[in-house]
Amino acid sequence: MGEHDANQRFAAEATVEPDHIARARAHALELGASPISAAVGAQCAVIAAVSQALNIVEIGTGGGVSGLWLLHGSPRATLTTIDNEPEHLSAARQAFADARVPAARARFITGRAGDVLPRMNEASYDIVLVDADPEGVIEYVEHGLRLVRAGGTVLVPRVLGGGAVADPVRRDPITSAYRSLIHETQASPAVIGALSIVGEGLLQLTTVAAD
8 A cells, every 4th residue: 555545544534524424424325425525524624614604605415414514614604505416405404404403504405506506696605615517617616716705715525536637648528627627726816726635635725805
């Protein structure tokens, strides 16, 4: 086992997932919702906490796991979660109820993100998490950057594509989109970007206030 693999395994094993999130994860996996890893979820929780986030948008519900991690970091926040799979939203609704998240703290929207996001108010949110269909990741990140306030953060898990992005031979559209997203945002003066390689990867983009 290489150093990278050993570090990845240690980080995964060292992350303690709260029981209510672990239960949501088990149900999400039964549905085939493929939630974010606990290591990435913990990073999202830290970012929500240090941001003192009050308004969060989640693109891709994942059975409620990522939303619960975000609210774990910022329990006073209101979360709007968007998914085109009613079953995933139903699972998230139940997971939030089991976790005793007040109903007023969660808003569930059934629909395609590409249809819903243009109707949402710009510069109104502290965090936008993008975890929907990877074919639309660049479009969704563009919407996310429009929706967050100055100093707000867009989070993109799975951005390393299971190792595909780091492989220069891989040129399929999804891998190329993730690679372009990373390169372009890291070079952009409009955001402060960081790429975490823990778990499936997490791209963090915090907007810079205009002078």
